Amino acid sequence: MHFGNQSIKLISPADCENAPKKKFLKEFIMAFATNDFLFVSEYTSEDNYWNGMK
Secondary structure, three states, X not given: OEEOOXXXXXXXXXXXXXXXXXXXXXXXXXXXXXXXXXXXXXXXXOOOOOOOOO
């Protein structure tokens, strides 16, 4: 997946499609890494606090 001038490579086992929890974690990690806060907010509570890294 590419965004801006950077890219992300997520390596995971091929069997993720047959394991719903693994598939969700893969999707969640990608959404978080690409700032897809709409997806992330659908699966987290409103009282989460995200501390940005510097």
